[in-house]
Amino acid sequence: MAVLLQIKNAYKSYGEQVLFDGAEATITDDVKVGFIGRNGAGKSTLLRVLLGEEEFDRGEIIRHPKLRLGYLRQHDPFLPGETAQEFLMRDSGQPDWKCGEVAGEFEIKGAYLEGPISKLSGGWQTRVKLAALLLHEPNLLLLDEPTNFLDLRTQILLEHFLRHYKEACLIVSHDRAFLAATCDHTLDLTRGKLTMYPGKIDAFLEYQRERREHDERSNAAVLAKRRHLEDFIARNKARASTATRAKSKSKQLERLELVEIEGDDPTARIRAPLVEPRQGHALRCRDLAIGYPERRVAANIDLEIDHGSRAAIVGDNGQGKTTFLRTVVDSLPPLAGEVRWGYGCQIGIYAQHVYTSLPEKETVFEYLDATAARALRRSNMPVGEGGFSAASAGFSASSQRTFSANS
Numbered sequence: 001m002a003v004l005l006q007i008k009n010a011y012k013s014y015g016e017q018v019l020f021d022g023a024e025a026t027i028t029d030d031v032k033v034g035f036i037g038r039n040g041a042g043k044s045t046l047l048r049v050l051l052g053e054e055e056f057d058r059g060e061i062i063r064h065p066k067l068r069l070g071y072l073r074q075h076d077p078f079l080p081g082e083t084a085q086e087f088l089m090r091d092s093g094q095p096d097w098k099c100g101e102v103a104g105e106f107e108i109k110g111a112y113l114e115g116p117i118s119k120l121s122g123g124w125q126t127r128v129k130l131a132a133l134l135l136h137e138p139n140l141l142l143l144d145e146p147t148n149f150l151d152l153r154t155q156i157l158l159e160h161f162l163r164h165y166k167e168a169c170l171i172v173s174h175d176r177a178f179l180a181a182t183c184d185h186t187l188d189l190t191r192g193k194l195t196m197y198p199g200k201i202d203a204f205l206e207y208q209r210e211r212r213e214h215d216e217r218s219n220a221a222v223l224a225k226r227r228h229l230e231d232f233i234a235r236n237k238a239r240a241s242t243a244t245r246a247k248s249k250s251k252q253l254e255r256l257e258l259v260e261i262e263g264d265d266p267t268a269r270i271r272a273p274l275v276e277p278r279q280g281h282a283l284r285c286r287d288l289a290i291g292y293p294e295r296r297v298a299a300n301i302d303l304e305i306d307h308g309s310r311a312a313i314v315g316d317n318g319q320g321k322t323t324f325l326r327t328v329v330d331s332l333p334p335l336a337g338e339v340r341w342g343y344g345c346q347i348g349i350y351a352q353h354v355y356t357s358l359p360e361k362e363t364v365f366e367y368l369d370a371t372a373a374r375a376l377r378r379s380n381m382p383v384g385e386g387g388f389s390a391a392s393a394g395f396s397a398s399s400q401r402t403f404s405a406n407s
Helices: 043-050 084-092 096-104 122-135 152-164 176-182 201-236 243-255 321-328 364-371
Strands: 003-014 017-028 032-036 058-063 069-072 140-144 168-172 185-190 193-197 281-292 295-306 336-341
Touching: 003 043, 017 168, 017 193, 032 043, 032 176, 043 140, 043 168, 069 122, 084 096, 084 122, 096 122, 122 152, 152 176, 168 176, 176 201, 185 201, 193 201, 201 243, 281 321, 295 321
Parallel strands: 032 168, 032 185, 069 140, 140 168
Antiparallel strands: 003 017, 003 058, 185 193, 281 295, 281 336
């Protein structure tokens, strides 16, 4: 067992936001680590520091001389018009036959390998990035939300790959089931501290819960002891016969310390908008054909969804799930057939690549205030009285009618 890298006494902040506060961790060559923490805690920042793209304000990283990092990014490293084959050759410096061989391990062949990456779905693009990682032959993989936009088949392929991968991995993910299937250690980032737990995520969460309950019981016992000593001291310190005992009890009281228990982190509360109950069909598709002028994706779609029902659209990446959604909300015209919504339907849309449609220069409140329903505008609801409901947080038809061009 060799230590691949060690983080020592790390500090990092952006203004008043402290990401790392004396953080320490060690990663060896025989572990697959699930890296967890709340959004904004600093997980992606740590990966960038490990890659040399950023630096800690203070602290150090000790790297093994033979450390070779491989990084799966959240965002795309592709050039406009680039094919998967061209990207793999450019990124790795390997010959075309080697790139094609490794790409084949992820079923990237034919048009998927030789066609434009921009035409591939998010899941297929993730496969391309995984193939690029292998071509660099790393001994520590850094994966940042690798399951984003993956269909079930690709996620199973990725899980199988990671379970059989012989080198170390550090995987950032909010997918608890995925981490449980692929990682044998858990690294937690909370309030600037890194905690390495030698077990799977479920065991770590149970350990956290038990430790907190133990600390709460210990504090309850300390507080009870304090009250008892304070009462004894108050009753006996003024009497000459018991003053010595009272003084002794005072020293005992000074030695009693509470275990610091971190308060619960703020939790988002989403209040779903009230919907008037209705009967009949909410959506009806008849002989629908979907796709683009140059390519028909699917045809002969007949579908009915009733008010109040829940329907899941499943299928492999690239089969047309997003194209279908874009068509039914009139973001993409149908090639044939019809789409009909029930009377009074108000459509709420949340896009796959929602972050690309948000205005960069607006604050959160400015954006919500501009897109919220009239009755929920900030002018009618002070920020300190609960903020906005889910209807005003980007789930209305007016605020999010943007879908990814990937199908």
